[in-house]
């Protein structure tokens with residue numbers, strides 16, 4: 001019986017005009033999102049490669065490791081282009097230093113403001129905004145529409161249980177909604193392969209999981225609109241109700257929760273933290289200058305001076321570096337804790353909205369969640385240690401100044417400085433997250449989506465048990 | 471006698487939530503091969519009785535049975551033996567006549583029907599051939615009603631319940647409809663239909679139940695009606711009731 005009802009529901013939608021329009025629009029949007037994504041990926045890959053080679057060729061002209069200004073770059077990832085998340089907001093370039101705090105700058109949006117205007121056109125946008133709208137379009141008159149057309153009475157004059165009927169509605173319309181997503185999605189996957197975008201097996205699985213969570217997501221919207229259609233007797237009214245739910249889920253709740261969270265958990269802004277850091281550095285600099293003066297006053301300028309000066313310089317550098325590190329660390333940690341707390345509140349509140357839950361889940365799967373910056377900074381910091389060790393071996397000082405005294409008469413042809421060998425530099429390789437790690441981060445929100453589906457469907461079912469079919 | 475009835479009401483009473491008594495201890499029975507007309511004016515309680523027989527609403531008192539199964543006790547079992555046609559049949563506008571028929575046939579437990587079976591049923595109710603594979607969207611009321619009747623026929627259930635099936639049909643269509651019903655009676659179906667139409671009731675019914683304000687005033691067989699003017703009888707009963 002259920003099979004007959006699912007099949008009928010599916011066919012009823014497939015034959016309808018609203019389906020043709022939906023299919024056309026979604027095919028266009030999904031394929032466009034793939035195309036735009038692929039082009040963006042290719043472009044940012046080109047930028048990435050050229051930035052890397054400029055970095056290397058600049059260094060290659062140097063003859064002394066002391067003058068090296070090394071940069072590392074965040075490599076674009078194919079999935080980030082389909083599920084943008086924060087990928088375009090986070091800086092892509094880091095000035096590598098032997099010591100000291102590293103920062104990211106040069107984000108996609110800061111370089112390409114026009115790109116920021118069209119930030120929405122990724123696959124995730126299409127699922128989160130467009131498909132949820134299609135879901136309510138498919139579900140808003142599920143029950144009351146059939147009552148209005150009198151078919152409900154005709155159906156229930158047969159040996160049909162209400163459970164079968166409403167399950168048929170849900171499954172039928174989910175299937176009908178999967179079609180306009182999966183068909184252009186498969187075309188998009190072919191495009192990815194055709195354009196030669198390197199996607200690993202892990203990333204294919206992540207993409208599959210993202211699509212599956214998309215099904216769960218619009219399943220929730222179908223369930224809620226079926227519920228509404230079983231509570232409200234007129235289909236025109238239930239459409240309005242469903243639309244209101246959609247607006248709240250997509251627009252109002254996520255934005256409001258961020259506002260509310262920033263009220264609940266106050267975080268000092270970045271400028272204030274920077275000011276604190278600058279103040280500390282100025283104090284340090286003043287102290288250091290004082291020490292240096294004292295050293296110079298008591299110094300004797302003989303042959304050993306340059307060595308003694310460098311040793312002294314290194315030792316105070318080390319001390320100040322240590323001081324600075326602990327202070328900055330404390331400051332950063334404090335700020336991060338507050339920020340995390342605020343974020344947690346924002347996320348907690350926003351999870352009233354299925355759209356937010358889906359966005360959190362999918363960005364976790366794609367690795368473009370808000371922790372992206374943190375994860376990347378960790379990778380860069382790890383590299384910094386490697387880089388620092390390497391530079392130390394090359395005799396680069398810890399920072400500050402360095403005095404080299406050369407006797408001018410002894411210069412010969414052989415001592416002509418040779419260019420440095422850049423390839424000796426340790427390579428920065430960012431390890432990509434595997435499926436298991438991404439999935440485990442997404443699990444709570446996927447669980448929420450499952451629970452939401454069950455709860456909303458149960459609500460619809462209970463409402464339908466009391467529904468007057470006449 | 472009661473045992474043989476395919477459709478039977480015993481002391482059926484319905485009081486709606488707002489206190490309206492739409493049915494007041496109504497009893498009747500429809501045997502195989504019998505057409506039973508519920509005759510009554512607006513608000514007499516005909517639709518209420520039919521809705522109880524289909525399990526759409528529970529009775530306040532009394533029992534409604536189809537094929538000897540209490541519809542309220544075991545609705546899914548009882549509904550296997552009944553097919554239904556209402557006064558306004560919209561059906562699924564995106565499906566063709568055949569697709570509508572196909573869906574409802576399978577709901578009614580007919581899984582192995584072929585296209586020819588559907589066409590036969592549609593021909594039997596007099597739908598023009600070219601409409602068989604057309605979407606219901608553009609169908610007139612009469613055409614939809616024909617598809618609805620085909621749906622009721624194809625289930626091959628022993629009981630058929632029709633709520634004012636000919637209201638809004640033109641005379642020719644109503645006549646065709648009547649012919650089909652007579653064919654079904656010849657097949658041994660028990661048919662319960664409601665109507666306002668005294669003349670049609672007299673023409674087609676084996677038994678007429680005259681209803682007013684929720685009460686069954688009289689049940690007359692064809693034989694009893696042969697020498698009487700049903701219209702006069704009907705008015706007499708109603709006025710008699712009003713006067714009483």
Ligand SMILES: Nc1ncnc2c1ncn2[C@@H]1O[C@H](COP(=O)(O)OP(=O)(O)OP(=O)(O)O)[C@@H](O)[C@H]1O
Pocket residue numbers: 486487488490491492510511512513514515516517518519666
């Ligand atoms: N859902 C309801 N709630 C309350 N009262 C109702 C409801 N449905 C019907 N009634 C009342 O019950 C009475 C019988 O109505 P019913 O629809 O059974 O009459 P009917 O014989 O089918 O009339 P008609 O010829 O107009 O179709 C009427 O007085 C009507 O107002």
Ligand SMILES: [Mg+2]
Pocket residue numbers: 516517518633
């Ligand atoms: Mg009626």
